[in-house]
Amino acid sequence: MSGLIAIGTVVRPQGRVGEVRVLPLTDDPRRFAELEGCYLMPPDQGEYRAIEGCRFQGRMPVVKLEGCDSIAAAEGVVGRLLGIPLAECRSLPPGRFYAFELVGCEVLTPEGARLGRIDDVWESPAHDLWVVRGAGREVLVPAVSAIVESVDLAARRVVVRPPEGLLQL
Template identity: 35%
Template structure:
């Protein structure tokens, strides 16, 4: 299974370094030197990471064969894609890959059906489960332990304990 793990940003310096927007909880594994990543657009890659370092709070990568600023600028906005075993799970039992959450049935703690997870939206402040309602429309559920106390992958179900108004029609999320 392929997962997007980063997006290449602007060039940094003159030696081929680029900034990256990390999209994985395991950058030390997925974006380590020697990692070979597919790309989108596919015509750019695959790319092999030569070096990586943090500078002013941003991850900088350099790829094999990219030795100057011009080469680095040509990579801007390219998505980096890692091949991941679909049975692999994160080390932390409280973390999940997006593909594990998509298509889970969502029910309240009392068993009332809410809908089905269609995607996980990663926002700067927190992640949201995008849940398609059976009657149409969707609801955005903050993916925090207080609201989503249980993820049962064996039963393919997420149990939610929503605050008042979260699931009501016509109210803001």
């Protein structure tokens, strides 16, 4: 199966019956309770597992995966990502997008100067940082409205107005 997006990371076993604690990589951790199954990643193709149960401890989902019936089995999936097909991603309002959709987009200034391509998106407490690589260097561009002028996912193009000095860092 290709086209998977990670929505959580298995961080440790929970209890004695094979449940695992999951660090959510989604804005809505309650989503885990709605899933019938997910894919253990890597490998990129993933290995499908039904979700037999889900409960929460605070914001952390505690998930019972098919085939995980012991502490040893749960320990065997620690560190793996839980993924869903891209087609199952929830629709976002206009003007909003998923971070993974930005990777590979060309980054330009309003004057048309090419800065590079978005190689990665880092989350920070204040805002995301876009890792833009091009011309043999890397620039971190804050994803804030004062800098980002437009995002055109169909054209795979982002226009930014970097403040003075940002490109020299």
